Amino acid sequence: MSEPTTGKQVDTQLVYAHGIAALITLLIAITFGILVSLQFIAPDITGNSLTLGWGRLRYAHTQGIMFGWLGNAFFAFLYHAVPILTGSQVTSKRVGRWLFAIWNFAVMVPGWLLLLSGVSQPLEWAEFPLIIDLFILISFGLAAVQFLPPFFKHSLEKLYVSSWYIIGSLIFTLLAFPMGNIAPEFVPGAAGAAISGLWIHDSVGLFVTPLALAIIYFVIPAATGRPIFSHFLSMLGFWGLFFFYPLNGTHHYIFSVIPMEAQLGAIAASALLGVVVVIVVTNLLLSLRGAGIFPKNIGLRFVAMSVVFYIVVSLQGASQAQMVFNQTVHFTDWVIGHSHLAMLGFATFAGIGGILHAWQGIPSARYNSSLLNWSYWLLLGGISVMVIDLTIAGILQGQVWQSDVSWLESIRVSKPYWLVRSLTAIPIAAGFLLLLLGLVTGPIGSRKLSSENIIANPENHEVKPVTIDAGHQNGKRGSGLTMSYLVASVAGIGFFVLSVALLGIWPAKVLNEQTSALAPQHPLPLTNSEERGRKIYAREGCAYCHTQQIRYLQADVNRFGAPTLAWESRFDYPHLMGTRRIGPDLSRAGNVRTEKLALRAPVFSSRSRSTVHYAGLCRPI
Amino acid sequence: MPAYAALFDGSPDRPKQEARDLVAYIESLGRARELAWPEGDLLGREKAGDNKWAMMSLESPILNRNPAKTQRGEEYPLLSIVESNQIANNLWLDNCAGCHGENGRGDGPAAKWLEPMPANLSEREFSLEKLSDVLWNGVHNTAMPAWRDHSEENRSLLAAVVRGFSLPQSSNEISEETLETGSSIYKKHCAECHGDHGDGNGFAAKQFPIVPSNFKSERVSMKESVRILKNGVKGTSMAPWGDRLTESEIIAVSRYIRQFFEKDDHAEAVQ
Numbered sequence: 001m002s003e004p005t006t007g008k009q010v011d012t013q014l015v016y017a018h019g020i021a022a023l024i025t026l027l028i029a030i031t032f033g034i035l036v037s038l039q040f041i042a043p044d045i046t047g048n049s050l051t052l053g054w055g056r057l058r059y060a061h062t063q064g065i066m067f068g069w070l071g072n073a074f075f076a077f078l079y080h081a082v083p084i085l086t087g088s089q090v091t092s093k094r095v096g097r098w099l100f101a102i103w104n105f106a107v108m109v110p111g112w113l114l115l116l117s118g119v120s121q122p123l124e125w126a127e128f129p130l131i132i133d134l135f136i137l138i139s140f141g142l143a144a145v146q147f148l149p150p151f152f153k154h155s156l157e158k159l160y161v162s163s164w165y166i167i168g169s170l171i172f173t174l175l176a177f178p179m180g181n182i183a184p185e186f187v188p189g190a191a192g193a194a195i196s197g198l199w200i201h202d203s204v205g206l207f208v209t210p211l212a213l214a215i216i217y218f219v220i221p222a223a224t225g226r227p228i229f230s231h232f233l234s235m236l237g238f239w240g241l242f243f244f245y246p247l248n249g250t251h252h253y254i255f256s257v258i259p260m261e262a263q264l265g266a267i268a269a270s271a272l273l274g275v276v277v278v279i280v281v282t283n284l285l286l287s288l289r290g291a292g293i294f295p296k297n298i299g300l301r302f303v304a305m306s307v308v309f310y311i312v313v314s315l316q317g318a319s320q321a322q323m324v325f326n327q328t329v330h331f332t333d334w335v336i337g338h339s340h341l342a343m344l345g346f347a348t349f350a351g352i353g354g355i356l357h358a359w360q361g362i363p364s365a366r367y368n369s370s371l372l373n374w375s376y377w378l379l380l381g382g383i384s385v386m387v388i389d390l391t392i393a394g395i396l397q398g399q400v401w402q403s404d405v406s407w408l409e410s411i412r413v414s415k416p417y418w419l420v421r422s423l424t425a426i427p428i429a430a431g432f433l434l435l436l437l438g439l440v441t442g443p444i445g446s447r448k449l450s451s452e453n454i455i456a457n458p459e460n461h462e463v464k465p466v467t468i469d470a471g472h473q474n475g476k477r478g479s480g481l482t483m484s485y486l487v488a489s490v491a492g493i494g495f496f497v498l499s500v501a502l503l504g505i506w507p508a509k510v511l512n513e514q515t516s517a518l519a520p521q522h523p524l525p526l527t528n529s530e531e532r533g534r535k536i537y538a539r540e541g542c543a544y545c546h547t548q549q550i551r552y553l554q555a556d557v558n559r560f561g562a563p564t565l566a567w568e569s570r571f572d573y574p575h576l577m578g579t580r581r582i583g584p585d586l587s588r589a590g591n592v593r594t595e596k597l598a599l600r601a602p603v604f605s606s607r608s609r610s611t612v613h614y615a616g617l618c619r620p621i
Numbered sequence: 622m623p624a625y626a627a628l629f630d631g632s633p634d635r636p637k638q639e640a641r642d643l644v645a646y647i648e649s650l651g652r653a654r655e656l657a658w659p660e661g662d663l664l665g666r667e668k669a670g671d672n673k674w675a676m677m678s679l680e681s682p683i684l685n686r687n688p689a690k691t692q693r694g695e696e697y698p699l700l701s702i703v704e705s706n707q708i709a710n711n712l713w714l715d716n717c718a719g720c721h722g723e724n725g726r727g728d729g730p731a732a733k734w735l736e737p738m739p740a741n742l743s744e745r746e747f748s749l750e751k752l753s754d755v756l757w758n759g760v761h762n763t764a765m766p767a768w769r770d771h772s773e774e775n776r777s778l779l780a781a782v783v784r785g786f787s788l789p790q791s792s793n794e795i796s797e798e799t800l801e802t803g804s805s806i807y808k809k810h811c812a813e814c815h816g817d818h819g820d821g822n823g824f825a826a827k828q829f830p831i832v833p834s835n836f837k838s839e840r841v842s843m844k845e846s847v848r849i850l851k852n853g854v855k856g857t858s859m860a861p862w863g864d865r866l867t868e869s870e871i872i873a874v875s876r877y878i879r880q881f882f883e884k885d886d887h888a889e890a891v892q
Binding site (some may be wrong): 039043044048049050052222257260402405406407493509514517518520523524526527529530531532533534536537540545548552557558559560561562563564568583586587588589 | 622624625626627628638639641642643644645646647648649650651652653654655656657661662665668669672674675677678681683684685686687688770771773821
């Protein structure tokens with residue numbers, strides 16, 4: 001194994017740059033999110049501005065979190081970890097500068113400006129418009145060029161699990177990203193939704209989760225000074241995740257018109273994914289033994305809590321994919337609680353842990369333990385309350401929708417929960433502010449690292465390289481090396497292709513057949529005005545409050561009517577099926593009221609400006 | 622539901638092109654299936670084969686179950702006579718006052734944007750049948766939606782509130798002469814829409830998007846009646862008659878149509 005690096009090969013400048021960029025984009029992204037949450041309780045808070053309309057802000061929030069915050073945070077960590085894992089430098093500083101510049105100034109800044117100007121795609125987790133997608137793809141390409149070659153200098157057998165996750169993530173995101181962001185523009189309706197569903201999960205499962213796990217698997221041994229509990233379990237977990245994650249995609253559209261076989265496959269894969277995560281988390285928790293869940297080392301503390309969040313959110317996910325629960329909680333705030341538990345809990349805590357750990361390796365960086373400590377508790381408190389609050393709200397909403405009570409009841413019932421949710425913005429925003437301050441104020445110097453090691457190992461003052469002696473046989477280099485790369489690549493790519501085939505291509509074929517059989521002979525496309533209206537609907541985020549899929553469930557049938565058939569959305573490029581209901585489904589919204597003014601009135605006036613007097617105007621459906 | 626006032630030029634009756642487009646799009650949702658229904662679904666059932674999920678959709682007896690969707694000429698459940706109370710008043714404020722006004726005078730904040738305007742309920746008396754019908758079916762092709770997602774109890778309470786708004790009206794007494802004048806004008810000009818017996822079922826009525834008033838179930842005050850005859854009802858097919866009928870003719874026919882009103886036993890009981 002290569003000699004332990006002393007961290008000199010780490011490009012601390014790029015770690016620092018991406019770390020700061022991560023925190024700044026985070027603060028911007030959560031500002032968008034806070035405004036969005038306030039609009040639930042005070043819809044007029046941004047006045048008449050379309051630029052600060054709910055939909056556009058929502059798009060800016062999710063893309064800001066995924067690409068701005070997590071993207072930068074992961075890059076910061078990669079600059080720290082890759083040289084240490086491989087003993088080699090990353091490819092080039094120049095590539096690094098380009099990557100930083102493009103990511104932040106050709107993706108994030110113009111991306112936000114475009115979203116707020118109404119240039120966007122109404123696709124969950126893929127809202128940036130195509131031009132920005134192009135720059136994201138270029139950036140992922142650059143990242144692959146920057147971070148992958150160091151791994152390939154060494155044999156696969158010697159790769160630590162974090163390395164596997166890094167390689168897997170960088171390669172698979174390159175495959176999944178175009179699928180999720182570009183393909184739905186060319187595949188309409190429910191078939192496009194199936195592909196969207198794949199991206200919604202792959203973005204979390206093949207981009208965010210592997211890099212978060214890479215951080216966790218790295219920080220735990222590095223901070224505790226001990227190897228992880230079991231390399232075998234870690235590899236079992238790795239392959240399990242890369243196999244099952246992509247097969248989960250269709251669980252975002254349960255009870256929709258997407259073929260039931262695909263849905264059931266995804267549901268089964270979701271349950272099995274839960275099992276795999278139990279294995280992974282067991283390994284991680286055992287690796288933390290001695291350090292406990294609240295270690296003194298703050299970076300490790302964030303990472304430890306991230307592990308807790310991970311098991312909770314994964315078991316939650318595995319459960320909510322089951323039809324029994326899904327029929328009630330689908331489209332509700334439960335889902336928002338889930339996504340925040342995953343992104344704000346699991347991924348963000350891991351990302352913070354990675355940055356804090358990497359910070360300690362930057363000789364010139366400041367590090368304010370006290371502020372960071374506060375940050376941890378504020379964030380933990382804030383997100384816990386937020387998630388519990390939204391989960392309860394979701395259950396209540398689901399129950400109202402299953403009864404025959406008016407839709408408005410679900411709004412009334414939710415209001416106190418939306419208020420509490422907005423209040424959690426206070427500790428959360430404070431926590432993130434303190435995080436940024438904690439990284440730019442306080443004493444300078446990386447000696448912080450050793451003084452915060454919590455395992456009684458006082459002679460262990462340097463960052464230990466993560467060496468692997470994990471029971472792999474040492475024989476058969478050469479052909480074994482090539483062989484193992486080949487097997488790994490074929491398997492990995494094979495899993496991805498399998499998921500796209502099973503949950504994307506096959507359902508599309510079946511849906512096409514159904515459409516051919518059932519659709520009216522002479523299609524009635526939209527007029528030019530209606531087509532323009534559709535684009536307005538898409539850009540203002542209407543599809544994020546209203547679905548256009550009546551589910552194959554009695555509760556939906558009772559409220560809305562006959563479930564939507566595939567052909568009814570066959571001209572929707574891209575689809576507007578929706579994954580969330582704050583307002584009711586709109587599949588059959590036409591023809592309910594006279595157009596003359598009655599429908600315009602709710603579009604014009606807000607329900608909150610009304611006290612109760614306007615409630616009649618905004619009568620749902 | 623947030624506001625999108627930026628798509629308008631100051632009020633809902635001054636939409637910019639974007640507002641027109643957006644509303645046009647929303648109005649198109651579900652249209653294709655609705656137009657193809659029911660034959661399309663019937664045909665589909667043959668072709669769907671053994672796909673039980675598609676059949677669940679194709680065999681739905683009602684295509685569009687929006688509880689607000691207006692219906693014309695459909696059956697409705699009869700409401701009960703109840704006393705108005707605080708709950709009823711809150712229901713009114715929450716759901717109706719925005720258009721009909723706090724006191725049912727058709728002067729709610731939204732009223733000026735609607736065509737036809739919300740009815741002035743204080744100048745009208747309704748039979749229980751009429752209230753039951755309107756609350757269950759809405760008024761087709763007007764902004765008055767249906768309220769089927771409200772319980773029978775709630776709808777009965779709202780009916781009680783509406784009854785409470787009615788101002789006392791003049792008696793139905795009518796002299797022979799007025800009766801004759803009124804009757805002949807009615808037969809000549811009104812019956813073709815409002816029906817020979819004032820039930821809104823004239824032979825021309827079917828063509829109109831909005832059903833003509835049924836005087837058997839709705840008694841309009843003299844003041845309101847005269848106003849309508851002079852000015853028509855904007856947004857409906859009721860034209861102004863102020864330039865075709867004299868003042869006394871208008872009064873005569875207004876008195877005449879009051880004869881059609883069939884007093885509910887229930888309406889009487891409340892009075």
